[in-house]
Amino acid sequence: MDTPNQEHRLTRKGKETRARIVAAAARLMFERGVAGTSVEDVQREAKVSASQLYHYFKEKRELVLAVVRLQCEQVLGAQEPLLSHLDSMEALRTWRDAIVQLQIERQFVGGCPIGSLASELADAEPDARLELAEGFELWELAIRKGLRAMYDRGEMRPDADPDRLALALLAGLQGGLLLAQVRKEAGPLEAGLDAMLAHIRSFLV
Amino acid sequence: MDTPNQEHRLTRKGKETRARIVAAAARLMFERGVAGTSVEDVQREAKVSASQLYHYFKEKRELVLAVVRLQCEQVLGAQEPLLSHLDSMEALRTWRDAIVQLQIERQFVGGCPIGSLASELADAEPDARLELAEGFELWELAIRKGLRAMYDRGEMRPDADPDRLALALLAGLQGGLLLAQVRKEAGPLEAGLDAMLAHIRSFLV
DNA sequence: TCGATTTTGGATTGTCAACTCCAAAAACTA
DNA sequence: TAGTTTTTGGAGTTGACAATCCAAAATCGA
Numbered sequence: 174m175d176t177p178n179q180e181h182r183l184t185r186k187g188k189e190t191r192a193r194i195v196a197a198a199a200r201l202m203f204e205r206g207v208a209g210t211s212v213e214d215v216q217r218e219a220k221v222s223a224s225q226l227y228h229y230f231k232e233k234r235e236l237v238l239a240v241v242r243l244q245c246e247q248v249l250g251a252q253e254p255l256l257s258h259l260d261s262m263e264a265l266r267t268w269r270d271a272i273v274q275l276q277i278e279r280q281f282v283g284g285c286p287i288g289s290l291a292s293e294l295a296d297a298e299p300d301a302r303l304e305l306a307e308g309f310e311l312w313e314l315a316i317r318k319g320l321r322a323m324y325d326r327g328e329m330r331p332d333a334d335p336d337r338l339a340l341a342l343l344a345g346l347q348g349g350l351l352l353a354q355v356r357k358e359a360g361p362l363e364a365g366l367d368a369m370l371a372h373i374r375s376f377l378v
Numbered sequence: 379m380d381t382p383n384q385e386h387r388l389t390r391k392g393k394e395t396r397a398r399i400v401a402a403a404a405r406l407m408f409e410r411g412v413a414g415t416s417v418e419d420v421q422r423e424a425k426v427s428a429s430q431l432y433h434y435f436k437e438k439r440e441l442v443l444a445v446v447r448l449q450c451e452q453v454l455g456a457q458e459p460l461l462s463h464l465d466s467m468e469a470l471r472t473w474r475d476a477i478v479q480l481q482i483e484r485q486f487v488g489g490c491p492i493g494s495l496a497s498e499l500a501d502a503e504p505d506a507r508l509e510l511a512e513g514f515e516l517w518e519l520a521i522r523k524g525l526r527a528m529y530d531r532g533e534m535r536p537d538a539d540p541d542r543l544a545l546a547l548l549a550g551l552q553g554g555l556l557l558a559q560v561r562k563e564a565g566p567l568e569a570g571l572d573a574m575l576a577h578i579r580s581f582l583v
Numbered sequence: 584t585c586g587a588t589t590t591t592g593g594a595t596t597g598t599c600a601a602c603t604c605c606a607a608a609a610a611c612t613a
Numbered sequence: 614t615a616g617t618t619t620t621t622g623g624a625g626t627t628g629a630c631a632a633t634c635c636a637a638a639a640t641c642g643a
Contacts, residue, residue, distance in 0.1 A: 184610060184619060208413030209502060211600055222622050227602065229620095282501055291560045292497035296487055297414060306560050337569050340557075341550070344570030348553030352545075355496045355511050364542050365549030372577045389589060389640060416630055427592050428632080434590095438631065 191229045194219045199240045199247075203283050207237055207293050234298065241294070241301050244286040245308030249315070256312075259319030260326075262374060269366045273359055276350065284354035287312075288347050313343050320373070333376035338369075345369035396434045399424045404445045404452075408488050412442055412498050439503065446499070446506050449491040450513030454520070461517075464524025465531075467579060474571045478564055481555065489559035492517075493552050518548050525578070538581035543574075550574035 183191065197219035201210040212233055216226055230236040249256065255268045283289060287308050294301040320335035329335070349365025388396065402424035406415040417438055421431055435441040454461065460473045488494060492513050499506040525540035534540070554570030 182611095182619080186610075187620065190620080205502065206413070206498060208411070212602080213600065223602080224604085224623075225621060233601070284497065284500070288556060289497055291556060292489065292494055293411060295489070295559045297410065302560060309557060309560060338573070340566055340569040341573035344553035344557055344566050345546070345550050345573070346553060347556050348549035348551060348570065351493060351496060351552050351556070352514060352549055354500045355507060355514060357507075361545055361549050364545040365553065368543070368546035368550070368577050369573060372573050372580075375577075375580055387589080387641095391640075392590065395590080417632085418630065429593075429634085430591060432632065 187229075190221060190225060194221060194226055194229060195236070195239045195243050198236055199243050199286075202237070202240055203244070203286050203289070207240075207290070212236070234300075237294070237298070238300055238304060241290055241304045241308070244290060245304065245311070248285070248287050248308070249311055252315075256315045257318070259316055260322035262370070262377070264319065265370055265373070269370060272346070272366070273362055276353055276362060277359055281354050281357050281359075285347060285350045288350060309343065313339050316342055323377075328378060329376045330378055338373050338376070342366075342369040342373070392434075395426060395430060399426055399431055399434060400441070400444045400448050403441055404448050404491075407442070407445055408449070408491050408494070412445075412495070417441070439505075442499070442503070443506055443509060446495055446509045446513070449495060450509065450516070453490070453492050453513070454516055457520075461520045462523070464521055465527035467575070467582070469524065470575055470578070474575060477551070477571070478567055481558055481567060482564055486559050486562050486564075490552060490555045493555060514548065518544050521547055528582075533583060534581045535583055543578050543581070547571075547574045547578070 194215060198210065198215045201214055201218055205214075212223075212226060215236070216223060219226075226236070230239070252268070252271075255264065255271060258264050259268055287305060290301070291305045291309075295305065296302075317336055317339035320329075320339050323329050324333060324335045345365040345368060346362075349362035352361030352365070353359055399420060403415065403420045406419055406423055410419075417428075417431060420441070421428060424431075431441070435444070457473070457476075460469065460476060463469050464473055492510060495506070496510045496514070500510065501507075522541050522544035525534075525544050528534055529538060529540045550570040550573060551567075554567035557566030557570070558564055
């Protein structure tokens with residue numbers, strides 16, 4: 174997953190330390206943003222020294238890239254197994270409820286871990302942008318798979334476009350998350366998701 | 379518009395200088411984000427000295443707040459007169475096209491000026507969060523006004539909820555803008571907006 | 584016009600953040 | 614077990630950035 178390309182061979186202990194650093198960085202950057210998190214903050218949180226951190230990451234940008242990858246994994250991972258079976262209105266509804274519930278528990282802090290990183294990094298960090306695009310792509314693909322299953326089973330009208338519906342649903346989700354984060358209430362998230370689900374429902378035979 | 383509360387009376391020249399500073403800051407912060415824009419950058423861009431900037435703004439945070447207000451004004455202002463007459467499917471379609479067109483011209487850089495600020499500031503800056511919430515509120519209200527007009531004219535089914543539709547449309551727009559910014563293509567924005575418009579259309583009598 | 588206020592220039596300060604360096608300890612490998 | 618590589622500690626360097634200060638010039642109000 175993490176490019177185990179050139180350079181360092183990592184000892185078991187090394188891998189652990191590296192993972193601890195990325196996890197700490199991800200936590201802090203989710204709460205305070207990338208720019209709001211200093212390398213020193215990460216050192217404290219992960220309980221490592223400066224030389225350790227720079228032993229595993231050439232520069233902050235490289236750490237950020239690792240954080241992006243981790244968050245993409247975690248977000249998609251956390252939605253399993255719901256995400257891989259979005260092939261009925263009931264499943265979609267359950268998934269929707271889980272997302273809304275999670276945001277309420279988090280008090281709408283941080284919004285979407287991927288979305289926040291995307292907004293902060295998309296224009297400034299080309300490498301991060303590509304990783305984020307891939308993360309969204311996987312997310313979209315998972316949704317698409319469920320909708321396509323419904324379509325292929327003949328539960329949707331022939332003129333329905335499951336791929337486009339999946340993309341629209343992801344957009345409704347992201348927009349809803351952002352507005353909910355600003356308003357500190359679930360309303361916009363529910364409205365965004367429910368509208369998209371109703372739109373999908375309108376294509377059922 | 380800008381709280382002309384206590385303290386400074388501003389000379390005509392003073393107002394101009396202040397406005398120049400805010401405009402310059404808004405430009406830079408839209409391109410590079412708030413954290414990515416130093417006060418010194420703003421000084422250069424606005425052609426003012428440090429003492430001038432700190433004469434008009436107690437601290438960076440205060441400047442940021444002024445930028446938030448300006449962007450809210452500008453975004454809503456730029457969408458007039460389309461925004462104030464979203465009371466037909468044709469009007470909605472025209473508005474949609476204008477948004478998509480603008481993003482293409484901008485090459486998807488920056489995304490939504492309000493949305494980007496929101497994502498960066500919502501959790502860290504309570505004052506900014508409130509201003510941003512108000513900006514989104516005004517936006518939502520404008521959309522709502524158009525949909526309500528359609529509803530009140532009896533063009534929508536009685537069970538339609540124009541307020542919720544307006545909120546959902548804004549969510550679809552924001553999510554579409556974010557995904558388009560990451561992917562550098564219009565697809566997600568079009569998918570998000572079109573789905574919401576189709577959803578609205580489904581309530582027409 | 585004159586006195587008060589606002590506006591401006593630009594050097595300066597203090598803090599903090601990214602990153603480097605050297606040397607020692609620990610962990611692998613042959 | 615000896616040699617090599619990886620891992621760790623922590624002080625140090627460098628630069629950037631937010632914010633301050635002291636005057637001088639311009640503007641305004643009576």
